[in-house]
Amino acid sequence: MEVAISSARASGTHPAPDELSAQQKVEIYRLMFLSRSVDDREVLLKRQQKTFFQISTAGHEALQVGAALALRPGYDWFFPYYRDGALCLALGVTPYDMMLQAAGAATDPASGGRQMPRHWSSRALHIVSTSSSTATQLLHAVGCAEAGRAFSRHPEIAAKAEGDYRAFHDVEFHGDEVALACVGEGSTSQGEFWEAINTASNQKLPVIFCVEDNGYAISVPVEVNTPGGNISRLVANFPNFHFSEIDGNDPVASLRAFQAAAAHCRAGHGPALVHGHCVRLYSHSLSDDDKNYRSASEREADLMCDPIARMRSRLIGEGILTANEIDELERKLEAEAAEAAERALEAPLPTVEGITEHVYSEDLDPTRAAFATEQPQISSEANGAASTAGQGPAAGHKSSGAHTMADLINSCLRDEMRRDPRIVIYGEDVADASRVEALSEAKGKGGVFKLTAGLQTEFGSERVFNSPLAEANIVGRAIGYALRGMKPVVEIQFFDYIWPAMHQIRNELALIRWRSNGTWAAPAVIRVPIGGYLTGGAIYHSQSGESIFTHTPGLRVVFPSNALDANGLLRTAIRCDDPVLFFEHKRLYRETYGRAAYPGPEFAIPFGKAKIVRPGSDLTLVTYGALIPRAMQAAQHAQREHGIETEILDLRTLNPYDWEAIAESVRKTNRVIVAHEDMLSWGYGAEIAARIADELFDELDAPVRRIGAMDTFVAYQPKLEDAILPQPENILKAIVELMAY
Numbered sequence: 001m002e003v004a005i006s007s008a009r010a011s012g013t014h015p016a017p018d019e020l021s022a023q024q025k026v027e028i029y030r031l032m033f034l035s036r037s038v039d040d041r042e043v044l045l046k047r048q049q050k051t052f053f054q055i056s057t058a059g060h061e062a063l064q065v066g067a068a069l070a071l072r073p074g075y076d077w078f079f080p081y082y083r084d085g086a087l088c089l090a091l092g093v094t095p096y097d098m099m100l101q102a103a104g105a106a107t108d109p110a111s112g113g114r115q116m117p118r119h120w121s122s123r124a125l126h127i128v129s130t131s132s133s134t135a136t137q138l139l140h141a142v143g144c145a146e147a148g149r150a151f152s153r154h155p156e157i158a159a160k161a162e163g164d165y166r167a168f169h170d171v172e173f174h175g176d177e178v179a180l181a182c183v184g185e186g187s188t189s190q191g192e193f194w195e196a197i198n199t200a201s202n203q204k205l206p207v208i209f210c211v212e213d214n215g216y217a218i219s220v221p222v223e224v225n226t227p228g229g230n231i232s233r234l235v236a237n238f239p240n241f242h243f244s245e246i247d248g249n250d251p252v253a254s255l256r257a258f259q260a261a262a263a264h265c266r267a268g269h270g271p272a273l274v275h276g277h278c279v280r281l282y283s284h285s286l287s288d289d290d291k292n293y294r295s296a297s298e299r300e301a302d303l304m305c306d307p308i309a310r311m312r313s314r315l316i317g318e319g320i321l322t323a324n325e326i327d328e329l330e331r332k333l334e335a336e337a338a339e340a341a342e343r344a345l346e347a348p349l350p351t352v353e354g355i356t357e358h359v360y361s362e363d364l365d366p367t368r369a370a371f372a373t374e375q376p377q378i379s380s381e382a383n384g385a386a387s388t389a390g391q392g393p394a395a396g397h398k399s400s401g402a403h404t405m406a407d408l409i410n411s412c413l414r415d416e417m418r419r420d421p422r423i424v425i426y427g428e429d430v431a432d433a434s435r436v437e438a439l440s441e442a443k444g445k446g447g448v449f450k451l452t453a454g455l456q457t458e459f460g461s462e463r464v465f466n467s468p469l470a471e472a473n474i475v476g477r478a479i480g481y482a483l484r485g486m487k488p489v490v491e492i493q494f495f496d497y498i499w500p501a502m503h504q505i506r507n508e509l510a511l512i513r514w515r516s517n518g519t520w521a522a523p524a525v526i527r528v529p530i531g532g533y534l535t536g537g538a539i540y541h542s543q544s545g546e547s548i549f550t551h552t553p554g555l556r557v558v559f560p561s562n563a564l565d566a567n568g569l570l571r572t573a574i575r576c577d578d579p580v581l582f583f584e585h586k587r588l589y590r591e592t593y594g595r596a597a598y599p600g601p602e603f604a605i606p607f608g609k610a611k612i613v614r615p616g617s618d619l620t621l622v623t624y625g626a627l628i629p630r631a632m633q634a635a636q637h638a639q640r641e642h643g644i645e646t647e648i649l650d651l652r653t654l655n656p657y658d659w660e661a662i663a664e665s666v667r668k669t670n671r672v673i674v675a676h677e678d679m680l681s682w683g684y685g686a687e688i689a690a691r692i693a694d695e696l697f698d699e700l701d702a703p704v705r706r707i708g709a710m711d712t713f714v715a716y717q718p719k720l721e722d723a724i725l726p727q728p729e730n731i732l733k734a735i736v737e738l739m740a741y
């Protein structure tokens with residue numbers, strides 16, 4: 001039976017569903033019933049307190065088995081959600097794998113005991129690690145499809161390369177692959193659903209969205225989430241889509257719908273959306289009781305639609321199996337689930353020692369010496385970089401040392417794009433012009449700060465392009481690109497607007513490696529202009545907030561203070577195998593302070609290496625970003641007016657940070673100030689100060705002092721901005737006071 005289905009799938013020549021053989025129908029029933037048996041066994045285990053969570057597929061089996069049988073595991077790509085037990089079983093996840101998840105066993109192939117059960121992952125089957133967050137995965141499917149398209153159009157870019165992340169990412173692709181992204185009807189209210197169908201539609205991507213409409217999002221009925229109660233009606237006008245709305249309780253209707261959807265996608269016509277009406281036969285999860293919010297008659301009506309009971313009647317009605325034969329099959333499947341559970345409960349548990357494995361890449365350490373080039377190859381040529389990014393074409397006539405941070409970020413992007421064809425750059429306004437014909441008469445935009453100027457012109461619109469104005473879209477797609485082995489280097493236009501992407505950054509990008517126990521990774525780079533001192537930037541163009549991100553394990557956080565560091569650290573960020581948040585201080589983009597010569601296309605700086613930008617013996621000042629020039633000014637005054645020698649340490653990267661450099665300096669000076677532009681309370685400096693107090697207490701001759709902004713936002717009126725943000729005078733005062741101890 002299984003063989004008949006599998007061979008049809010392998011060859012891609014499915015018989016029309018109406019012509020399904022008896023064996024194929026029995027196989028469909030087998031998969032549906034096996035899924036229910038696993039559910040019921042898991043429910044039992046949870047009630048016996050042998051496991052800790054359960055969320056069922058009951059009622060969704062027909063829709064999911066139809067979807068799985070229309071697609072190809074290990075060939076197409078799958079972005080399921082927690083309700084997709086039957087889908088994953090039909091794709092090849094075993095009942096034992098599922099029971100290992102329930103047990104939280106070390107050998108749980110999805111997460112090694114880190115995630116709840118039914119949070120899927122299988123590299124071999126192309127099932128990408130699932131989170132609990134509703135709808136985030138839809139954007140990953142979009143990015144995945146974009147990456148598949150890029151590899152198919154340019155197969156040469158898939159070639160392995162040594163010396164960067166590419167050495168650790170095997171690329172697989174097929175010209176006619178599709179990505180399946182599943183979601184509950186309630187979760188279609190998330191912005192990410194709309195952001196995903198926007199890009200899939202616009203770019204005609206081969207993504208099949210499956211909306212599993214069971215009428216409830218926990219206790220909230222569909223009409224509350226969806227105006228008019230029907231998602232199909234709302235999405236109907238998106239171009240390039242193939243739509244179908246089906247009875248999700250009928251596996252044959254489902255198979256037919258997904259075959260048609262896949263044919264549309266594989267032919268390159270665009271995405272598809274299959275809206276299946278199904279039933280949720282159990283409560284939302286074992287932590288929920290639907291009797292609290294559903295009427296008895298409604299629940300009974302759902303039971304009458306049970307797709308398993310229906311398929312059973314069909315097999316009997318069509319004379320395919322007798323009731324006795326079905327009973328026999330069901331007993332076998334229940335025994336299979338029970339046996340899988342028993343074995344899984346004996347499996348070894350994860351060790352406490354392994355908890356921190358896979359927070360970051362174990363393959364490529366960005367602090368390693370290989371990222372330290374001996375000397376920059378000093379040259380006045382910024383390698384074609386738009387001088388003061390965007391002000392003109394080549395920067396070849398500048399004298400050595402004259403390049404701004406903006407120039408050297410632009411030239412790093414350009415050099416890396418020349419070196420690594422897997423890099424794509426996108427974000428809001430980053431292209432020179434989406435309507436390329438304009439470029440014959442216009443010089444191009446290239447970012448609101450012009451950091452990406454000229455890149456679309458050199459590398460083409462497939463590699464440098466504008467995104468929709470939607471930050472979750474930018475980061476969510478980057479995850480999809482990165483997990484396929486591409487290198488998205490995306491821009492969030494202003495730090496102040498990173499928040500719509502926060503969910504993707506915190507719950508997806510930063511932890512996909514850890515939660516999948518090292519199976520998946522998304523080493524994307526997010527460049528983010530940050531900070532104030534702009535005179536008029538006000539609240540929404542001056543924010544800092546880096547500690548929110550250094551408080552997120554899995555993310556590297558970089559914050560350069562000058563042109564050369566920005567160039568070398570960005571290169572490491574791009575070559576590295578971890579996701580990197582790359583903060584660029586807007587005020588420093590074109591400052592006279594910190595300009596440098598073009599250091600050549602191989603200049604890199606390892607992460608976690610602070611730099612002493614001013615040596616001193618009396619006091620240590622630990623800081624970064626725009627406070628570096630302000631601290632330098634204060635230190636000069638302190639020396640001139642008070643004879644105090646301040647040592648200034650530029651951290652350069654905030655995660656990892658160079659504890660050894662801090663400790664060494666504090667041991668020498670015995671006095672320390674930690675300063676940053678961001679608000680004082682709960683800021684980045686609190687962690688550093690606490691650690692110094694904890695580990696270097698005996699070395700201190702004075703308390704650890706902190707400097708930061710007032711605990712408020714940055715105001716528009718310059719008089720207020722000056723008072724809110726730390727100024728050289730504040731730093732000078734702190735230096736003098738600390739020396740008085």
Ligand SMILES: Cc1ncc(C[n+]2csc(CCOP(=O)(O)OP(=O)(O)O)c2C)c(N)n1
Nearest residue numbers: 083132133134184185186187214216217218
């Ligand atoms: C972003 C986010 N918000 C809230 C939740 C909590 N939550 C989990 S499932 C769920 C309801 C989802 O309903 P629906 O999309 O219809 O899927 P179903 O469970 O019915 O299959 C909610 C609110 C979550 N996991 N993620």
Ligand SMILES: [Mg+2]
Nearest residue numbers: 184185216217
């Ligand atoms: Mg629902």
